[in-house]
Amino acid sequence: MKKVYAVIKTGGKQYRVAADDIIKIEKLDGEAGDAIAFENVLMVGEGDDVTIGAPLVDGATVAGEIVDQGRNRKIIIFKKRRRKKSQTRNGHRQYVTSVKITEILTDGKKPSAKKAAKAAPAKKAAPAKSDIKDDVELIGGVGPALTKKLNEAGVSTLTQVSKWNAADIEKINEELSLGGRIEREEWVEQAKELLAGKPPRAKIDQEAAKKK
Numbered sequence: 001m002k003k004v005y006a007v008i009k010t011g012g013k014q015y016r017v018a019a020d021d022i023i024k025i026e027k028l029d030g031e032a033g034d035a036i037a038f039e040n041v042l043m044v045g046e047g048d049d050v051t052i053g054a055p056l057v058d059g060a061t062v063a064g065e066i067v068d069q070g071r072n073r074k075i076i077i078f079k080k081r082r083r084k085k086s087q088t089r090n091g092h093r094q095y096v097t098s099v100k101i102t103e104i105l106t107d108g109k110k111p112s113a114k115k116a117a118k119a120a121p122a123k124k125a126a127p128a129k130s131d132i133k134d135d136v137e138l139i140g141g142v143g144p145a146l147t148k149k150l151n152e153a154g155v156s157t158l159t160q161v162s163k164w165n166a167a168d169i170e171k172i173n174e175e176l177s178l179g180g181r182i183e184r185e186e187w188v189e190q191a192k193e194l195l196a197g198k199p200p201r202a203k204i205d206q207e208a209a210k211k212k
Contacts, residue, residue, distance in 0.1 A: 002047035006104045008062050009040040017101045022067060027095035030066045036099060037111065038062040044106055051106075059108040067098040077170050090173060090180045092166045095189070134158050138194050140201040141185045149176050161191040 005018040011026025030036060041060035044051045051057055071093040080087040103111055134157045137147040153175055155161065164172075169182050182188070190201060 004044070004046045004104045006041050006045070006057075006060065006062050007043040008038040009042055010038055014042065017062060017104075019101055019104060021101045022098055023101070024072065024096045024098050026097070027069065028066070028097045028099075030069075030097070032066055032068050034066045035111065036064050036066060038064065044104065057106070059106055061105045061109075061111075062101060063103040063105065063111040064099040064101045067100050069095070069097055072096045075166060077166060079170070079174070088174060088179075090170060090183060092169060092183055094166075134195070136161060136191075138200050139185075139187050139190045141181070142187075146176075158191040158194050161187055162195055164188050 003018050005016060007014055007016050009015075010028075013026070015023050015025065017023060028036065039056075039061055041057045041062055042053050042055060044057050044060050051060075053060070072095075074091045074093045077090045077092065078087070079089075105111065136142060136150055136156055136158060137144070138158065139161065142150070150156065150172075153172065155172065164182075164187075169188070172178065173180060173182055194200065
């Protein structure tokens with residue numbers, strides 16, 4: 001029996017998947033055991049029978065289940081400036097989500113009841129976007145002086161920081177001479193937490209200290 005496969009797009013990348021495959025993708029919200037569905041299906045095939053989307057395959061969905069949340073292997077970013085006796089070395093570990101593919105569905109079919117039963121329970125609604133102060137100064141370790149430098153470099157919001165990739169981080173580290181501070185203090189992760197409605201880490205640490 002020929003195995004059904006599909007090509008999906010998530011996190012700006014494409015993956016060829018089949019039932020029971022486990023893939024590592026850019027971090028998605030959820031916990032181990034939560035059901036997830038990928039609706040950006042670019043192609044579905046079974047042997048020589050292939051359906052290519054324009055750009056998506058109409059009525060196709062790939063269902064999966066989160067296996068765990070983790071971080072990818074460290075990427076070393078090394079930059080040396082010739083004849084300037086200057087070099088920088090930074091590391092970055094991307095957050096990833098491991099997902100097991102459970103079903104490849106076509107013609108508008110929904111995941112089976114058994115798979116759907118594993119869907120994530122209802123969670124408390126996040127604060128409305130308008131209630132969240134989108135200010136880079138909320139990141140732990142970023143004071144008024146550093147905020148001013150970031151603003152001058154064109155960075156003023158948490159939204160901007162939350163979307164940084166390794167190249168963006170290297171650029172800001174070098175431009176502002178931060179020496180890897182962005183990775184050490186997890187600015188990107190802090191920005192995502194703050195946008196999701198979590199209190200600043202500094203405030204959490206202060207409350208924890210009071211309880212001791």
